[in-house]
Amino acid sequence: MPVQMSDLSRLSDLQDVDLEILSLSGELAEARRRLADEGELPTIRGQLQRIETALADRSARARSAEREAERLATEAGNLERRLYDGSVTNQREFEALGEQRDFAAAERGRVEDSLLEVMVEIEDLERSAGRHRQAIERLARSREREVAELSARQADLTARIAELESERERRRVGIPAVLMARYDSLRKLRGGRALAPLEGRMCGACRVEQPTGNLSRARAGNGLVECNSCRRILLAG
Numbered sequence: 001m002p003v004q005m006s007d008l009s010r011l012s013d014l015q016d017v018d019l020e021i022l023s024l025s026g027e028l029a030e031a032r033r034r035l036a037d038e039g040e041l042p043t044i045r046g047q048l049q050r051i052e053t054a055l056a057d058r059s060a061r062a063r064s065a066e067r068e069a070e071r072l073a074t075e076a077g078n079l080e081r082r083l084y085d086g087s088v089t090n091q092r093e094f095e096a097l098g099e100q101r102d103f104a105a106a107e108r109g110r111v112e113d114s115l116l117e118v119m120v121e122i123e124d125l126e127r128s129a130g131r132h133r134q135a136i137e138r139l140a141r142s143r144e145r146e147v148a149e150l151s152a153r154q155a156d157l158t159a160r161i162a163e164l165e166s167e168r169e170r171r172r173v174g175i176p177a178v179l180m181a182r183y184d185s186l187r188k189l190r191g192g193r194a195l196a197p198l199e200g201r202m203c204g205a206c207r208v209e210q211p212t213g214n215l216s217r218a219r220a221g222n223g224l225v226e227c228n229s230c231r232r233i234l235l236a237g
Contacts, residue, residue, distance in 0.1 A: 005221040007175060008195075011183055012235055014171040015195050021164045022192045028157040031150050041139050048132040055125040058118050065115035072108035076101050179224070186232060196232040206230040 079101035088094050172180060186194035196205035198218055203210060208229035210218075218225040218236040225234045 007179055008221075008224075008233070008235060010171065010175055011179065011233070012195055014168065014175070014183070015187075015193065017164055017168045017171060018187065019192055021161055021168065024157050024161050024164070028154060028161065031154045031157065035147065035150050035154065038143060039139065041136065041143060044132055044135050044139065048129060048136065051125055051129045051132060055122065055129060058122045058125060062115060062118045062122060065111050065118060069108055069111045069115060072104050072111060076104040076108060079104060182224070183233070190230065190232060194233060195235055196227060196230070198234050198236045203227040203230060203232065203234065205232050210234070 079097050082088055083094065083097050083101065088097060175183075183194045190205070193205060196203050198204065198210070198215065201209045201215060206227060206229050208227065210228060214225050214228060214234065215236075217223060218234045221236075226232065227234055
């Protein structure tokens with residue numbers, strides 16, 4: 001393929017632009033990924049929601065237990081008064097009322113024990129909810145700063161990439177179409193790097209030593225010379 005040294009020089013300049021675009025595009029993709037990723041916040045918010053649901057359930061159970069304890073206390077008090085206000089004269093009725101009073105008192109004790117257990121659970125849940133709210137507040141502040149920084153970085157990268165893409169189109173003009181096609185093909189195959197400098201006797205990309213013929217032709221600017229191993233276009237000097 002007849003190629004002028006000036007064509008290879010222009011192609012090398014084009015590759016510099018393409019490599020910068022590739023690098024900045026990677027940074028832009030990472031910035032966008034981080035903007036979309038809230039980190040631990042969704043997990044902690046979900047945990048807090050479950051804690052608050054459990055807290056609402058325990059609070060409802062506590063209120064119900066308090067009402068039941070009050071009812072049983074009232075019932076036991078009423079039975080106690082009937083036992084000793086002289087209105088009950090029948091021995092069997094007296095004994096029955098005593099049993100009812102004792103049952104109400106025992107039930108009240110059971111309900112109060114259950115209420116105590118629920119109150120302990122409520123305290124634990126409230127502490128856990130507090131820790132989660134603090135974590136969310138801390139992470140939200142950090143996330144707000146991160147989003148501001150990433151948004152600014154995204155805007156800068158987008159603008160710079162647009163500039164470079166315009167420059168790339170300008171640099172492509174005038175390069176022979178056959179050479180341009182080979183460059184584009186190699187760029188896709190070789191991670192964006194279609195050209196490699198000669199470093200001594202080695203390809204600067206794959207580090208494979210080149211035959212003497214390749215070295216001579218590359219240094220003389222005698223046509224398009226490709227690396228014997230990775231097939232990248234070799235640049236001398």
